[in-house]
Amino acid sequence: MDEQAHKVVIVGGGAGGLELASKLGRQFGPEHIFLVDNASDHIWKPSLHEVAAGTLDIHREGLSYAMMAKDNGFTFIYGEMSGMDRDARLIRLNPVVDDNHVIFPARQVSYDTLVIAVGSRSNFFGTPGASEFAVALDSTQQAERFRKLFLRKLVIANNSPEPPDPLRIAIVGGGATGVELAAELVEASHNIRYYGLDRFDPVHGVQIILLEGADRILSALPPKMSAAAERLLRQRGIEVRTSVRVASVQEKSLTDSNGGQYPCDICVWAAGIEAPSFLATLGLEVNHLNQIIVDRRLRTDDPNIFALGDCAQVPWSKEGEYLPARAQVAHQQAKYLMPVLGARIRGAEVPAEPFRFKDYGSLVAVGHTRGVGSLMGVLSGKSWFVEGLVARVMYMSLHLMHHLAVLGLVRTSVMAIGRLLLKRSAPRVKLH
Ligand SMILES: Cc1cc2nc3c(=O)[nH]c(=O)nc-3n(C[C@H](O)[C@H](O)[C@H](O)COP(=O)(O)OP(=O)(O)OC[C@H]3O[C@@H](n4cnc5c(N)ncnc54)[C@H](O)[C@@H]3O)c2cc1C
Structure with a gap:
C-alpha cells in the first residue's frame, strides 16, 4: 500500500456513510477509502419497521459490508468507534467480541480526513x-x-x-x-x-x-x-x-x-432521537442531543473532521433551524462531500460551495399490501402533496436509489428481480 496515500476514514456505514464510501471507493480505491461500522451487515434503516412487523426478512435484506467493500473498492473495518486522539489523528475501536471470543482486539485506525456518520438512536428523554x-x-x-x-x-x-x-x-x-x-x-x-x-x-x-x-x-x-x-x-x-x-x-x-x-x-x-453519547467525549462541539455541530460545509471545528447525517447538527436555510434527521438529508450530504473529499485526496483546492438541502418531500407508507396509502409532502412548505399509488412507487424507488448508489445498476437489477421471484415462494410475513 502507498505510504503516502491520503486516508479518508468514514465511521458509520448507514444511509449516508455507505453511499459515500461506495462512491469514493469506486473512484479512489481501498488504499484511500476506509469504512468502519460496528455491524457486519448493512440495512437501510427506514426499512426497520417492516423488519419489526415481519413483512421484510432481515436475512434477505441485509447487505454484507465485506461484499460491498470488495465490489466498490473500499476497505471495510469491522469495529465500534469509542474515542479518538485528534492530535495523532487516530480513532479508537473497541474490541469485537462474539460469544465470549475476542475476534478483534481493541484497535486504532489512523486518518488524514475523518467523516463521522454514526447516525442516531431513540431518545427516551x-x-x-x-x-x-x-x-x-x-x-x-x-x-x-x-x-x-x-x-x-x-x-x-x-x-x-x-x-x-x-x-x-x-x-x-x-x-x-x-x-x-x-x-x-x-x-x-x-x-x-x-x-x-x-x-x-x-x-x-x-x-x-x-x-x-x-x-x-x-x-x-x-x-x-x-x-x-x-x-x-x-x-x-x-x-x-x-x-x-x-x-x-x-x-x-x-x-x-x-x-x-x-x-x-x-x-x-x-x-x-439523539446521537450516540460517545460523540460528546471526543472534544468536538456537540448540542444537547450529542449531535456534532458543523457548519454549512459539514465541517467540525477540527479542519480534518466532517460529520453528516443524523449525528450532525447542520444549519438549514430557515433562520435558526437545523436539518431534520432523514435519510434524504444523509444521502444529499454524502453527495455533497464527494467532490470535497476527492479534492482533499488529490491535494487540490476544495470546492467552496456550502451544502444546500433540496427537500424532495417526505414519504410515509401507511401499509403496503392492503389498500395503498402512501403519502408525500414537503418538510419545508406546503407546496405539494401526493398520495396513493404514485407515492407508493416513489417510496419504493427511494430504497432502490439507495441500493443503486451502493450496489450499482447490475447488482440492484438482479437483486430486485430475485426478490420479486422469491416473494412467490416465501410467506408474506416472516413466521419463524
Ligand atoms: C423505523 C425507521 C423508519 C424511518 N423511515 C424513514 C423514512 O421513511 N424516510 C427518511 O428519510 N428517513 C427515515 N428514517 C430516518 C433515517 O433512517 C435516518 O435519518 C438515516 O438512516 C440517517 O442516516 P445516517 O447515515 O446518518 O445514519 P444511519 O443510517 O443510522 O447509519 C449509522 C451507521 O453507523 C453505525 N454506527 C453507529 N455507531 C457506531 C460506532 N460507534 N462505530 C461504528 N459504527 C457505528 C451503525 O451501525 C449504522 O450502520 C427512519 C428511521 C427509522 C428508525
Missing part, C-alpha cells in the same frame, strides 16, 4: 421505565426482538383455551416511524391469520394505540398530510391520541402527564 420496558427500533436486533415478541404473543393468544384477550400495542411517537409501524402491524396481523393462527381475529385481536405529544401526528409535515395519515390509520382500526405526553412506562402500561393510564402488552418507543 429520561422517561422513567422507558429504556427498561419499551422496545426501540434503532437496529436490526431491536426490530427482530420486537418481531419475535409480537409473534410469540400472538401464538400464545391463539393457543389459549379461553377466547384470547386482544394483544395491546402502544406506540409512543406519531412521527413517520410510529405511523408506518402501526400500519405495518395491521397488515402483518392479517397475514399471520392467513398462515394458520385461525383462532386469532385480526380485526379485534390486536389493539394498536398511537400516542403523540404534539397536537397532530406527523407534526413536522404539512397539516394536510397529518389529517390524511390519521384518517388512514383510523380506517385500519388504529386509535390515535394526540397532545398526550407519556410520563412513565411500566411493564404492562403507560402513564401520561395527567395521570391517564394506557394498558399495553408491548410498548414501542419512537418519540425522538
